[in-house]
Amino acid sequence: MNRRDLLQRAILAAGSASALRCITASNTRARVLRSGVRVERDRIIRTVVGLRPYRRSGFVVRAEKLGDKLLIHNYGHGGCGVTLSWGTAHLALDLAFGWPGRRAAIIGSGAVGLATARLFQDHGFAVTIYAKSLPPETTSNIAGALWLPVTLVDHEHRAALKDQLERATRFAWRIYQNLLGDRYGVRFIDVDFLSDDRDPTLPREMDPAADLLPFPPLRDSPFPTRFARRMHTMLIEPAIYLPAVLADFRLAEGRVVVQAFENKDALLQLEESLIVNCTGLGARDLFGDEALEPIKGQLLVLMPQPEIDYATIGPGDLYMFARRDGIVLGGTHEENVWTLDVNEEEAERVLTGHQRLFAGTSLQFNR
Numbered sequence: 001m002n003r004r005d006l007l008q009r010a011i012l013a014a015g016s017a018s019a020l021r022c023i024t025a026s027n028t029r030a031r032v033l034r035s036g037v038r039v040e041r042d043r044i045i046r047t048v049v050g051l052r053p054y055r056r057s058g059f060v061v062r063a064e065k066l067g068d069k070l071l072i073h074n075y076g077h078g079g080c081g082v083t084l085s086w087g088t089a090h091l092a093l094d095l096a097f098g099w100p101g102r103r104a105a106i107i108g109s110g111a112v113g114l115a116t117a118r119l120f121q122d123h124g125f126a127v128t129i130y131a132k133s134l135p136p137e138t139t140s141n142i143a144g145a146l147w148l149p150v151t152l153v154d155h156e157h158r159a160a161l162k163d164q165l166e167r168a169t170r171f172a173w174r175i176y177q178n179l180l181g182d183r184y185g186v187r188f189i190d191v192d193f194l195s196d197d198r199d200p201t202l203p204r205e206m207d208p209a210a211d212l213l214p215f216p217p218l219r220d221s222p223f224p225t226r227f228a229r230r231m232h233t234m235l236i237e238p239a240i241y242l243p244a245v246l247a248d249f250r251l252a253e254g255r256v257v258v259q260a261f262e263n264k265d266a267l268l269q270l271e272e273s274l275i276v277n278c279t280g281l282g283a284r285d286l287f288g289d290e291a292l293e294p295i296k297g298q299l300l301v302l303m304p305q306p307e308i309d310y311a312t313i314g315p316g317d318l319y320m321f322a323r324r325d326g327i328v329l330g331g332t333h334e335e336n337v338w339t340l341d342v343n344e345e346e347a348e349r350v351l352t353g354h355q356r357l358f359a360g361t362s363l364q365f366n367r
């Protein structure tokens, strides 16, 4: 009996005859045994759309005087606001230390606002969050959300952002490791980078994190692509993580006020003398930052498959993240598109691309 037969028997004997699909390298003995994603049209449970708050020169963390108040900006995180949130919150906190007041108003309640609010609380500030919408009605709830500092800054601006980005990246990497586990919905996961045309390299934006995320070739890849590399990073489940951080904030006596601000002058009415702007794409209208532009992204979410415990990136811009609330299929980036309508053509491309990826391997499917 060969190894594949043994593994199959072991699975059946263990009674895991429920939906289990195993990927094996085609035309060979079973080198890798993995559950495969069931990319079937009737398994789609929702399609969601969000606008990444992108600035070609990267995020903004800086302080300015607004009347007699100190205004600290912390926005413009593009496609990695969940990833970097704790890191840029740390940069924002550094800018607040010289200020005499110990009461802070955080504007915004997405991943960036919540991390900033918690960090300020941990450093002795009494904090109120003011936000137009709270989770689950934020862009951060739409995020994938894999821990990867990408889709953040155009190549020619990377050097200017380097120091801040490096500090933010390392700090965020460290803080998320304190949040691993079911309570916050954060876990480490294998991510297979797949490509047909060339050996994948780390996106250059990830240079500051390159030593954190080793990237060796994947031997015995079960996927039908020519090249595969694997890294380990963290996956954050927004539907668990964001409410958990908001609950921590309230437990630490944080106040939440639902309020939309029309312009800067409205902020001057706040009682707090220290204000942190974490409004994401909202900063464009609120502060007239026309460098902020949306990159629209949409995700198809399939029925959860608890047996899947990995993610894939590629080929092309496709990606699959196995989350508890569903199998997330993504890979759309529409620059400067403001609508939240589903792009049906893109949805079809993402679905059929993943069908090819998971059908191209030799799949064994036991019900």
Ligand SMILES: Cc1cc2nc3c(=O)[nH]c(=O)nc-3n(C[C@H](O)[C@H](O)[C@H](O)COP(=O)(O)OP(=O)(O)OC[C@H]3O[C@@H](n4cnc5c(N)ncnc54)[C@H](O)[C@@H]3O)c2cc1C
Pocket: 049, 050, 051, 052, 053, 075, 076, 077, 078, 079, 080, 081, 082, 083, 084, 107, 108, 109, 110, 111, 112, 113, 130, 131, 132, 133, 134, 138, 139, 140, 141, 142, 143, 144, 145, 146, 147, 148, 259, 260, 261, 262, 278, 279, 280, 281, 282, 283, 286, 296, 297, 298, 299, 330
């Ligand atoms: C399809 C998709 C996939 C993504 N995948 C990932 C990923 O894998 N990893 C990752 O790290 N990131 C990912 N992102 C990016 C991530 O979602 C964003 O970078 C992140 O959500 C930005 O967070 P934020 O807190 O700045 O903004 P938001 O989540 O948009 O929060 C902004 C807050 O400010 C409030 N606000 C705005 N304007 C005003 C106003 N005038 N007055 C009062 N309140 C206001 C809003 O109500 C909200 O509470 C993805 C995004 C999309 C769309």
